[in-house]
Amino acid sequence: MAEKIYVTYNEVHKLCQASAPRILAAFKPNLIIAIGGGGYVPARILRSFLKQPGSPNIPIQAIGLSLYETLGTDAQIEAPGTKVTRTQWLDLGSLEMANLIGKNVLIVDEVDDTRTTLEYAVRELEKDVASAAKELSRTGEPTQFSVFVLHNKDKGKKGHLPTEMTSHDRYLAAVTVGDVWINYPWESTDIDEHDRLAALQASK
Numbered sequence: 070m071a072e073k074i075y076v077t078y079n080e081v082h083k084l085c086q087a088s089a090p091r092i093l094a095a096f097k098p099n100l101i102i103a104i105g106g107g108g109y110v111p112a113r114i115l116r117s118f119l120k121q122p123g124s125p126n127i128p129i130q131a132i133g134l135s136l137y138e139t140l141g142t143d144a145q146i147e148a149p150g151t152k153v154t155r156t157q158w159l160d161l162g163s164l165e166m167a168n169l170i171g172k173n174v175l176i177v178d179e180v181d182d183t184r185t186t187l188e189y190a191v192r193e194l195e196k197d198v199a200s201a202a203k204e205l206s207r208t209g210e211p212t213q214f215s216v217f218v219l220h221n222k223d224k225g226k227k228g229h230l231p232t233e234m235t236s237h238d239r240y241l242a243a244v245t246v247g248d249v250w251i252n253y254p255w256e257s258t259d260i261d262e263h264d265r266l267a268a269l270q271a272s273k
C-alpha cells in the first residue's frame with residue numbers, strides 16, 4: 070500500500086503563499102480556473118497572495134472533471150485506460166468562455182498524479198477558447214494557460230502537457246513528492262484526528 074501523508078490547512082496556506090511570488094514572476098494571471106473539488110481551496114487562498122495593490126481581485130471560475138476506468142472488453146470500441154468526463158464546464162455559448170479570450174489563465178488543482186486530469190483540462194480549455202475566439206473574430210488576442218498544483222508526484226505520467234508550458238515556467242508545483250497518497254484536510258471528516266496524524270508524522 071502506498072505511504073500516506075497528511076497535509077494540514079496551515080500547510081496548504083503556506084504552500085500557496087510560498088508559490089505566489091513564483092507564479093507572479095513567471096506568469097501574471099488575471100483569471101483562475103479551479104478544478105473541483107481539490108482545486109477550490111488552493112485557488113481561493115492563492116488569490117489572496119496574487120492580489121496586487123490597485124488591481125481587482127482575480128476572478129475564480131470552477132470546472133469539474135471526473136476520472137473513470139474503461140475496461141476495454143471490446144478493443145475495437147474502446148482501449149482499456151482512464152477517461153475523463155466533464156461534470157462541470159464553462160458555458161460554451163455564453164460570456165464565460167469568451168471571458169477567457171486574451172487572458173492569462175491559471176488552472177489550479179491540488180495534485181498532479183497521473184496527469185490525466187490536467188492534460189484533459191489544458192487541451193479542452195485551449196480548444197474551446199480557440200473556437201470561441203474564432204466565432205467572435207478575436208483570434209488576435211492570445212490566451213495563455215498555466216498550471217499550479219500543490220503537489221506533483223514524481224512518477225511516470227500517463228498524461229502530457231504542452232512542452233511550451235512545461236519549459237516556460239507555466240507549470241508550477243509547490244512541492245514534488247514521491248508516489249505517496251496525500252490526505253488533504255478538506256476530505257477529512259475528523260479534522261482534529263487529521264491534524265493529530267499530521268503532527269505525529271512531522272515529529273518522526
Ligand code: 5GP
Binds near residue numbers: 187252
Ligand atoms: P490525475 O491522475 O489525473 O493526475 O489525478 C486525478 C485525481 O485523482 C486528482 O485530481 C485527485 O482528485 C485524485 N488524486 C490523485 N492522487 C491523489 C492523492 O494522493 N490524494 C488525493 N486525496 N487525491 C488524489
